[in-house]
Amino acid sequence: MILVTGGAGFIGGxxxxxWLAEHGEPVVNLDKLTYAGNLNTLAAVQSDTRHHFVRGDIGDPALVAQLLAEYQPRAVLNFAAESHVDRSIHGPGEFIQTNVVGTFNLLEAVRGYWHELPAGRKAAFRFLHVSTDEVYGTLSAGDPPFAETNRYEPNSPYSASKAASDHLVRAWHHTYGLPVLTTNCSNNYGPYHFPEKLIPLVILNALTGKPLPVYGDGQQIRDWLYVKDHCSAIRRVLEAGRVGQTYNVGGWNEKANLDVVQTICGLLDELKPRDDGQLYRTQITFVTDRPGHDRRYAIDARKLEQELGWKPAETFESGIRKTVQWYLDNQPWVQNVVNGAYREWTDKQYPLQHA
Incomplete structure (x- = not known):
């Protein structure tokens, strides 16, 4: 049994x-179901007896302790986080509460559980913390990609809160001996992505005839990682990663935001042409850049490849085609997100639990 936090969000879901497709091992899935948590993402495993869903907060140490005592997981994987930079700029408090205070409370509950385990299970236990490359700050055009040894220089409330959570995880290992692993990933994309993020927003706006907003000059560069590649990397780190180590997970796909938007437009021109015969790129609109916008992120994932033999299976070209096709094929999921119906059903079916 493993315990996954934030398992109804994009990456966690x-x-x-x-995991359930690759393993027979059951999952306890703890998610607060904020706006970005969507149980429709997990519809395929709704009746799977290996999936135990609990609506709750990682910041509720009594609830986490209760779940740990009841299910006795061999590992905890922490995906739970507030993760949208724009939202962190307008309302940083929630990011501090979830990403910093929540991680602290989770670590304390896990430490208490781990400390009481029998010797063999204690040695085998792992706490895997999922983080971001944004903790490293920004890169200039000629800088080498972020390595695990780069110092932390976060520039947004979001990245600062994630940097703080990474430091807490590191400290709980060095001070208390908690067997931790940390992964710092580049920009994820793929199925079930909440449509406030660039790629799903562009797809949705394109199909509905709305402007395709591009910040500034659109030359902000990101390293794009297909979400299922990220999942396979996390499975590999959990399986064989060295305790106390950090592993950067990247797709080796540096792309400017404008190039990403234009690629999506080209795929939609091919897969679902506009009724009026116009190209989707005519909807591109440049908007005022956001405050403190980092210019470039890039991940050096050689440590993960050299130590654990992991490499991404998808190129950006193959992954983005799969992603656009998924959104075209799954419009009911998208519409439930857009109209908010997923939240109304969630609130009725899954009240927030407390210990």
């Missing part, structure tokens, strides 16, 4: 789906 994909991880749960892939």
């Amino acid at each position: 994909n991880f749960v789906l892939d």
Whole structure:
């Protein structure tokens, strides 16, 4: 049994789906179901007896302790986080509460559980913390990609809160001996992505005839990682990663935001042409850049490849085609997100639990 936090979000939800497809091992899935948590993502495993969903907060140490005592997991994987930079700029408090205070409370509950385990299970236990490359700050055009040894220089409330959570995880290992692993990933994309993020927003706006907003000059560069590749990397780190180590997970796909938007437009021109015969790129609109916008992120994932033999299976070209096709094929999921119906059903079916 493993315990996954934030397993109804974008990356966590994909991880749960892939884990149950790849393993027979059950999952306890703890998610607060904020706006970005969507149980429709997990519809395929709704009746799967290996999937135990609990609506709750990682910041509720009594609830986490209760779940740990009841299910006795061999590992905890922490995906739970507030993760949208724009939202962190307008309302940083929630990011501090979830990403910093929540991680602290989770670590304390896990430490208490781990400390009481029998020797063999204690040695085998792992706490895997999923983080971001944004903790490293920004890169200039000629800088080498972020390595695990780069110093932390976060520039947004979001990245600062994630940097703080990474430091807490590191400290709980060095001070208390908690067997931790940390992964710092580049920009994820793929199925079930909440449509406030660039790629799903562009797809949705394109199909509905709305402007395709591009910040500034659109030359901000990101390293794009297909979410299912990220999931396979996390499985590999959990399986064989060295305790106390950090592993950067990247797709080796540096792309400017404008190039990403234009690629999506080209795929939609091919797969679902506009009724009026116009090209989707005519909807591109440049908007005022956001405050403190980092210019470039890039991940050096050689440590993960050299130590654990992991490499991404998808190129950006193959992954983005799969992603656009998924959104075209899954419009009911998208519409439930857009109209908010997923939240109304969630609130009725899954009240927030407390210990």
